[in-house]
Amino acid sequence: MSLTKRKDTLPIPPVDAERYTTVCQYCSVGCGYNVFVWPEKRSGTAKSNAFHVDLSKQGQLMSGFSYTETMHNVITRKNGNRYNLAIIPAKESRINKGDYSIRGGTNALTAYTPTGVTKDRLKYPLLRKENGFVAISWDDAVEIIATLTKSSMDKYGADSVAMKFYDHGSSGLGFEDNWGAGKFFLSGVKTQYLSIHNRPAYNSEVWGSRERGMHELNYDVDDARLADTIVLWGANAYEGATVFYTEHIMPNLQGGSIDEKKREFASGEPAEEGRIVIIDPRKNATTTVSQDISAERVLHLRPNLGTDWILANALARIAWENNWYDKDYLQKRTDMKTFEDYKSKSLELAKPFAAFLADAEKITGVSRKEMEEAAAWIAKPKTGGFERRTLTLYEKGIIWNMKNYDQVAAIAQLNVLTHNVGRPGTGCGRLGGHQEGYVRPGAPTPGSIYAGGPPKNVDKYITGGGGKIYWVGATDPYLSTPNSKFFKKSVKKRANNLLDYLDNGGIPSDPKAYVAKVLEAYEKTDGLFMIVQDIYKTHTSEDAMLILPAAGWGEAVDTSINCHSRLLRIYDKFMDAPGEALPDWKILALVGNKIKALYTADGNKEMAARFSGMEWKTDAEVFADGAQEFGDNRATETEEARLSAECYKGVTHAMLRKLGNEGIQTPVRQDPATGKLVGTKRRYQYSFASKDGLFKWYGTDAWTGYPAEIAKYINNPTYPFWFTTGRSQHVWQTMYHDKRIPEKLMTVPLPYLEIHPDDAGKLNLKTGDMAEVFNEEGSCLALVYVNDATKPGLVFGIMYHAKGTMNNLTSSYTDPKTTIPWYKGTKVGVKKYNGKLDDAIKTVSLLSNNDFRTQ
Amino acid sequence: MSDISRRKFLQTTSASALLLFSGLGRESQAASAQSYPSRKIGNIKNLKVNEQIAFTYPDDNSPCVLVNVGQEAFGGIGKGKSVVSFSTLCTHMGCPLTYSDGRLVCKCHYSMFDVSRNGQTYQGLASQWVAQVVLRLDAATGNIYAEGVEGLIYGRIGNLKLS
Numbered sequence A: 001m002s003l004t005k006r007k008d009t010l011p012i013p014p015v016d017a018e019r020y021t022t023v024c025q026y027c028s029v030g031c032g033y034n035v036f037v038w039p040e041k042r043s044g045t046a047k048s049n050a051f052h053v054d055l056s057k058q059g060q061l062m063s064g065f066s067y068t069e070t071m072h073n074v075i076t077r078k079n080g081n082r083y084n085l086a087i088i089p090a091k092e093s094r095i096n097k098g099d100y101s102i103r104g105g106t107n108a109l110t111a112y113t114p115t116g117v118t119k120d121r122l123k124y125p126l127l128r129k130e131n132g133f134v135a136i137s138w139d140d141a142v143e144i145i146a147t148l149t150k151s152s153m154d155k156y157g158a159d160s161v162a163m164k165f166y167d168h169g170s171s172g173l174g175f176e177d178n179w180g181a182g183k184f185f186l187s188g189v190k191t192q193y194l195s196i197h198n199r200p201a202y203n204s205e206v207w208g209s210r211e212r213g214m215h216e217l218n219y220d221v222d223d224a225r226l227a228d229t230i231v232l233w234g235a236n237a238y239e240g241a242t243v244f245y246t247e248h249i250m251p252n253l254q255g256g257s258i259d260e261k262k263r264e265f266a267s268g269e270p271a272e273e274g275r276i277v278i279i280d281p282r283k284n285a286t287t288t289v290s291q292d293i294s295a296e297r298v299l300h301l302r303p304n305l306g307t308d309w310i311l312a313n314a315l316a317r318i319a320w321e322n323n324w325y326d327k328d329y330l331q332k333r334t335d336m337k338t339f340e341d342y343k344s345k346s347l348e349l350a351k352p353f354a355a356f357l358a359d360a361e362k363i364t365g366v367s368r369k370e371m372e373e374a375a376a377w378i379a380k381p382k383t384g385g386f387e388r389r390t391l392t393l394y395e396k397g398i399i400w401n402m403k404n405y406d407q408v409a410a411i412a413q414l415n416v417l418t419h420n421v422g423r424p425g426t427g428c429g430r431l432g433g434h435q436e437g438y439v440r441p442g443a444p445t446p447g448s449i450y451a452g453g454p455p456k457n458v459d460k461y462i463t464g465g466g467g468k469i470y471w472v473g474a475t476d477p478y479l480s481t482p483n484s485k486f487f488k489k490s491v492k493k494r495a496n497n498l499l500d501y502l503d504n505g506g507i508p509s510d511p512k513a514y515v516a517k518v519l520e521a522y523e524k525t526d527g528l529f530m531i532v533q534d535i536y537k538t539h540t541s542e543d544a545m546l547i548l549p550a551a552g553w554g555e556a557v558d559t560s561i562n563c564h565s566r567l568l569r570i571y572d573k574f575m576d577a578p579g580e581a582l583p584d585w586k587i588l589a590l591v592g593n594k595i596k597a598l599y600t601a602d603g604n605k606e607m608a609a610r611f612s613g614m615e616w617k618t619d620a621e622v623f624a625d626g627a628q629e630f631g632d633n634r635a636t637e638t639e640e641a642r643l644s645a646e647c648y649k650g651v652t653h654a655m656l657r658k659l660g661n662e663g664i665q666t667p668v669r670q671d672p673a674t675g676k677l678v679g680t681k682r683r684y685q686y687s688f689a690s691k692d693g694l695f696k697w698y699g700t701d702a703w704t705g706y707p708a709e710i711a712k713y714i715n716n717p718t719y720p721f722w723f724t725t726g727r728s729q730h731v732w733q734t735m736y737h738d739k740r741i742p743e744k745l746m747t748v749p750l751p752y753l754e755i756h757p758d759d760a761g762k763l764n765l766k767t768g769d770m771a772e773v774f775n776e777e778g779s780c781l782a783l784v785y786v787n788d789a790t791k792p793g794l795v796f797g798i799m800y801h802a803k804g805t806m807n808n809l810t811s812s813y814t815d816p817k818t819t820i821p822w823y824k825g826t827k828v829g830v831k832k833y834n835g836k837l838d839d840a841i842k843t844v845s846l847l848s849n850n851d852f853r854t855q
Numbered sequence B: 001m002s003d004i005s006r007r008k009f010l011q012t013t014s015a016s017a018l019l020l021f022s023g024l025g026r027e028s029q030a031a032s033a034q035s036y037p038s039r040k041i042g043n044i045k046n047l048k049v050n051e052q053i054a055f056t057y058p059d060d061n062s063p064c065v066l067v068n069v070g071q072e073a074f075g076g077i078g079k080g081k082s083v084v085s086f087s088t089l090c091t092h093m094g095c096p097l098t099y100s101d102g103r104l105v106c107k108c109h110y111s112m113f114d115v116s117r118n119g120q121t122y123q124g125l126a127s128q129w130v131a132q133v134v135l136r137l138d139a140a141t142g143n144i145y146a147e148g149v150e151g152l153i154y155g156r157i158g159n160l161k162l163s
């Protein structure tokens, strides 16, 4: 009767089961987990087990100990024996306190098993031959890549090698792998054509804040419980950073953290239940859950797409007019010279207040009354004149908005103007998507257009015929790059041109002859040699010439930080990687060492030196080597701002293993007085991260309408809807794991579209129908949900889905200041599709996921 | 407790739910046999649409609900296959679930389970779908019997034997 295989008992780990600490492989929250591994045939007892929990009793609600069907699996180790694997949320972690989400709760199901849903993990290097991919040895794969890369660099220059690699933590990645990729591409190859996971260039998504002197991860989870007001700006925390919402924001809204507030706040300072301002065009689940908790403490503003920086400036102007700022603070901590620019361009003080607000209302679609209320919740001093404490977190709705740089800068400046940084209960930065773990040699483009940028657009380079080798690591651009249809078409053509040339007369098996023929093809065609390095085959890998198998989460030792506390922890290795899969750093080291040997044989010392320093033997060595990049970290508490946000210098794997779920917060400094390593809880209390320690203001651009890529649709009746995208609580990124888990695929079987009842009525659409969403860039068939999450005239689609990507509707526009795309806005047409997918409809829930009310 | 009245069922359930809520709990009276008991929990004739019967199964520490959802549902019995039953311990962290409008809702972290779709978590945090009670309808009398549970009841290492 069950749609999926169910269990009604679970194996019990004996007291001596192997035990490891790790952190969830998915989102920015970084919930702590404990891993237990024990032989399949052995069992603990209810009273005596490795959990140290009495399992003979009915478990209590909210006890912090959960062990459910999805937290267990059976794995096979290289020794051929089968082991039970239990991955359970850590009660002792101050990040999640035993809580977990629907993503992390299935960590165990993603473990590699030779007979289960993950059996198609990549195990050997695969070379594309006449009839598809064949397994080859690592020796041959390394020789092909090394020889081809060297020859290509020698003949066409370093820029003939382009790459697209993740730069983040979690998911089995982290400092070790980032340092490996960084050494290879930034010190060795030295190409300018680098790009970061989903996006077209190598850039920060928050230069608008960093170039002000403020790194985006400057707060602690505690601040979400201490804040008087939390602002979530384009940041769907309940669905995207779930446990951060349920363990830190929700208790604040419910009044559960008032005692903590009383302890931290000044004497006499009011401490009440928190308020929340949600700025999002969509009434998402974060909004409706918050409203269910306390409707009168929720304010929901729904700006027109692309207009958020105008709204941020308007809130700042309201704060300014009401004197809701601390002049002393501004003078002491911020650069009053650049402040003039901010006053004239962002606050537009020359324009009368009423006229300014009337303009802002017109552009943003948010009423003056709502703006005034939001500004008061953010900045108005509390009874007794105490400064309000506001934590402002933004995410994809801002960083992937039109005009990335100005959006981020405007929000950062609103918070500094109102002194909502560097105090308990304040902070301003990213909510985050994934975890972080960036350590690399200096990037070729240090910053935005104001700081040596903008970086090169690699998508445009590749689609325009540039580059000979394109190395893609742990990302799937056929789904995830903006304007993805055009990208895919162009890459496919170039890959096929290469394949056709190689195929003519047969593809040589000997690596030397193979590379010689590729080099010949380069002269005769625009062929592109694509390498895909990943844990599974991807949508992109169908056009790769070589696929490399990478180790995943739990199959190597990694380290990363989470976003809400910069908490550095170890993600220990608890199982073997499938087949001959290797950690990313090791793959890059193998190729790097080979290129070094080739240059040494040539007598080219200079080039050999560029590829040296990758002779690491263990993960721990890579981690320690990367730390050198951070320079001297001897600093007092008041000097923390000059340390780089992820600095972990002095920390070792052994130390982290001891610290377990407690971890240590970056930046880690070496205290000059004691010589001890000390973590940093909250940033920018004493100064900012600029040379002189002052926050640098910036006058944002005025509203000038939409860029040409979008303007072409405005007033065009074929594309009447504004279109925005986002994520579903259930699935992670491109669904690379989740599409293999039957429960997940039944719940989110197809890309889906949310549409308002008024619009649905006109199109004769109802929940469960299919619709075609289209524009000049692309199209997608989607399952329809009619609900009030969107406004009339706006539709919402899931950004990534294994069965169709909505990114093929987005434009090729990027912010000229940063080369960051506007993933979150374009215009589309919607029409009913008359076909039915009955099988999917039978198992998917058609209930509305933003309605939590009960009768 | 095969012939206990509906009223009494409700009392039992709220009592055990309260116990759980207050964090006291108690040693489970685990079923002695390894197979699920058969237990009469209601009658199909007087079960109107959206009407619920609360009961416990397979033992007193496991609150459940029987409901007529008014549309065809997985594992449903009756003419319209619309009568289903589920554990009401949230599979996320064990809070009590409330039935409303075709779904079970948890107000602890807002997980929601679709009772027509096998207890699927269609929104929220619970990575395990809620456990569904296997029902048997006695055609002659209209009596409904609980005869098994598919999926793990929250807070247990096994549905039947807690040892």
Ligand code: SF4
Pocket (backbone or CB within 6 Å): A024, A025, A026, A027, A028, A029, A030, A031, A096, A099, A100, A101, A102, A103, A104, A105, A241, A242, A243, A244
């Ligand atoms: S909230 Fe994020 S980190 Fe925590 S369990 Fe879920 S996916 Fe993992």
Ligand code: FES
Pocket (backbone or CB within 6 Å): B090, B091, B092, B093, B094, B095, B106, B107, B108, B109, B110, B111, B124, B125, B126
């Ligand atoms: S206990 Fe039900 S959602 Fe957490």
